[in-house]
Amino acid sequence: MAQTAPHAAHGGSQPAQGRGLFGLLLVAIPVLLVGWLIIYPILAAIVSTLWIETPQGTSFSTGSYRFFFSDGYSLANLSLTLWTTAVCAVLLLVFGLPIALYLRFSTSRFAAYVQGLAIFPMFVPSIILSYALIRTIGPNGTVDLLLNAVGLPKLPSPYLTPWGPVIGLVWDNLPLTVLMLTAGLGGISTSAVEAARDVGAGPIRVFVHIILPRMGNSILVTVSFAVLGIFSAFTLPYVLGPASPEMMGPFMLRTFNDLYDPLNAKTQAVVSFGICLVFGLFYVWSIARNQERRSR
Amino acid sequence: MTSRSALSALRPGRFDWTGLFFALFLTIVIAVPLLVVVTWAFTEVWRYPSVIPQQFGLRFWHQTLSRADVWEALWISIRLSATVTLLSAVICLPAAYAFARMKFPGRDIFFLSFLASHAFPKFGLLVAIAAIFLKLNLIATFWGVVLIQLVGTLMLMIWIPVAAFQAVDRRMEEAARDVGASPLRVFWSITLPQAGPTIFAAVLLTFVSTFYETEGAWLIGAPQIRTMPVLMISYINNQIVVQYGAVLSVILWVPSFIALMFARRVVSNGGFAKGFGA
Numbered sequence: 001m002a003q004t005a006p007h008a009a010h011g012g013s014q015p016a017q018g019r020g021l022f023g024l025l026l027v028a029i030p031v032l033l034v035g036w037l038i039i040y041p042i043l044a045a046i047v048s049t050l051w052i053e054t055p056q057g058t059s060f061s062t063g064s065y066r067f068f069f070s071d072g073y074s075l076a077n078l079s080l081t082l083w084t085t086a087v088c089a090v091l092l093l094v095f096g097l098p099i100a101l102y103l104r105f106s107t108s109r110f111a112a113y114v115q116g117l118a119i120f121p122m123f124v125p126s127i128i129l130s131y132a133l134i135r136t137i138g139p140n141g142t143v144d145l146l147l148n149a150v151g152l153p154k155l156p157s158p159y160l161t162p163w164g165p166v167i168g169l170v171w172d173n174l175p176l177t178v179l180m181l182t183a184g185l186g187g188i189s190t191s192a193v194e195a196a197r198d199v200g201a202g203p204i205r206v207f208v209h210i211i212l213p214r215m216g217n218s219i220l221v222t223v224s225f226a227v228l229g230i231f232s233a234f235t236l237p238y239v240l241g242p243a244s245p246e247m248m249g250p251f252m253l254r255t256f257n258d259l260y261d262p263l264n265a266k267t268q269a270v271v272s273f274g275i276c277l278v279f280g281l282f283y284v285w286s287i288a289r290n291q292e293r294r295s296r
Numbered sequence: 297m298t299s300r301s302a303l304s305a306l307r308p309g310r311f312d313w314t315g316l317f318f319a320l321f322l323t324i325v326i327a328v329p330l331l332v333v334v335t336w337a338f339t340e341v342w343r344y345p346s347v348i349p350q351q352f353g354l355r356f357w358h359q360t361l362s363r364a365d366v367w368e369a370l371w372i373s374i375r376l377s378a379t380v381t382l383l384s385a386v387i388c389l390p391a392a393y394a395f396a397r398m399k400f401p402g403r404d405i406f407f408l409s410f411l412a413s414h415a416f417p418k419f420g421l422l423v424a425i426a427a428i429f430l431k432l433n434l435i436a437t438f439w440g441v442v443l444i445q446l447v448g449t450l451m452l453m454i455w456i457p458v459a460a461f462q463a464v465d466r467r468m469e470e471a472a473r474d475v476g477a478s479p480l481r482v483f484w485s486i487t488l489p490q491a492g493p494t495i496f497a498a499v500l501l502t503f504v505s506t507f508y509e510t511e512g513a514w515l516i517g518a519p520q521i522r523t524m525p526v527l528m529i530s531y532i533n534n535q536i537v538v539q540y541g542a543v544l545s546v547i548l549w550v551p552s553f554i555a556l557m558f559a560r561r562v563v564s565n566g567g568f569a570k571g572f573g574a
Binding site for chain 2: 022024026031034035038040045048099102109110113114117121124126127130131132134141142144149225231234238249257262265268281287
């Protein structure tokens with residue numbers, strides 16, 4: 001920390017190899033932590049759910065996976081999770097994209113306020129949000145109070161239904177969606193948009209022909225990131241969602257903590273890894289590509 | 297439909313109806329639920345169907361703050377967050393400096409390896425780690441929770457500071473070296489003042505996000521280590537006095553508010569999105 005990188009022209013006395021080793025030394029602990037607490041647990045989870053330890057030694061078995069995919073309750077939880085993730089991803093784009101477009105191209109005095117509010121949920125922890133939503137859209141919550149005050153009938157409350165977590169997760173993930181989409185829109189020059197407008201293109205055509213092709217990739221990255229976060233979300237589904245079926249996050253916690261069943265909890269985790277693999281790979285691949293482009 | 301009107305904001309000289317729409321929509325959706333919580337925290341009696349509480353007061357603040365479990369959880373949360381943030385800063389900031397400035401074998405691969413923490417569904421990863429901790433007897437211990445929360449901070453504490461160090465003007469550093477400043481002096485007088493504010497924001501965000509981390513703390517810490525968010529979940533589940541949850545929410549939100557004050561600049565100018573690889 002205390003030493004600046006010796007520049008080739010200045011720190012000529014130090015051999016290049018020694019500098020390389022010093023750099024490796026500085027990054028060693030965080031890199032080892034990634035190896036020990038991310039890569040190794042994932043591999044260990046895969047291996048230990050396939051090679052089961054028995055008193056006679058370890059033997060290969062797909063039993064825990066066969067159980068997961070034949071158990072009605074596990075499958076119901078998985079399909080609820082897939083449904084929630086898909087609905088949230090679509091809703092995030094439906095809300096996030098117009099806001100990001102507005103923020104990218106607007107110069108009005110509302111823009112700063114809209115940006116501030118759109119980013120604000122990032123500073124509201126899920127647990128406070130859960131509580132706030134119970135008091136707002138829960139039974140006898142604020143929405144009910146207001147509807148009652150103007151003489152309208154109560155709406156069915158989304159609290160403890162699959163829509164509860166959907167509302168919470170969209171609220172919670174909106175800031176990063178908007179930020180990542182706005183960053184993606186930053187690469188589109190205003191002059192390209194103006195040129196298209198000058199030759200008479202309407203807003204829809206500008207969006208479809210100029211903007212969409214240039215930000216397709218950042219939309220996919222944003223969706224991948226959101227999917228990875230939502231698929232195994234815990235706090236919001238646990239507090240706002242139905243008790244049965246439940247999403248994978250609460251399901252894994254209950255299997256691990258309450259049922260004290262690490263094997264099946266690990267199996268559920270590996271199934272989640274498998275389903276999210278495509279999104280994870282795409283996320284890493286596109287960021288690696290961006291990094292490469294930036295460093296050139 | 298909305299994207300069409302969003303683009304019309306380009307045309308000058310028109311009232312920004314789109315902006316007004318987004319401003320009102322977000323105010324209702326984002327601000328109202330939070331105002332409801334604040335109102336509940338200062339309410340003594342609020343019976344359905346009155347739109348505003350029948351009686352305001354601070355009675356439930358006294359009751360909440362006189363509970364021993366609240367203070368215990370607060371103390372554990374602060375100790376955990378401080379330990380994790382300090383450890384994270386000590387191991388990540390030198391690494392970030394090395395990534396930004398030094399050449400060594402495997403640099404790019406190691407740098408990208410931190411993405412692994414975001415490339416898997418988080419709770420699945422936590423369960424896989426918990427299975428390892430089970431064998432190491434780290435379940436329900438302070439240091440077990442520290443380790444699992446530390447992993448979650450790595451990417452933010454490396455990627456944002458790397459961007460900060462890279463943004464420092466190299467020519468100023470070289471000029472200082474040319475007039476005879478020592479490496480330490482250059483770092484202290486040139487590099488740090490330029491990279492400092494962003495790094496400070498990263499440290500602050502790490503502290504705050506660790507403070508609110510719920511999943512790892514529960515999975516690894518239960519039942520001995522009970523942090524504020526975990527306590528809050530049990531308050532919500534057990535449906536004890538509504539106001540306890542509201543008062544706790546308001547108290548819990550204070551660290552976040554401080555982060556909001558300091559880190560907003562970094563968040564809104566895209567530095568934060570970089571921390572997630574955008």
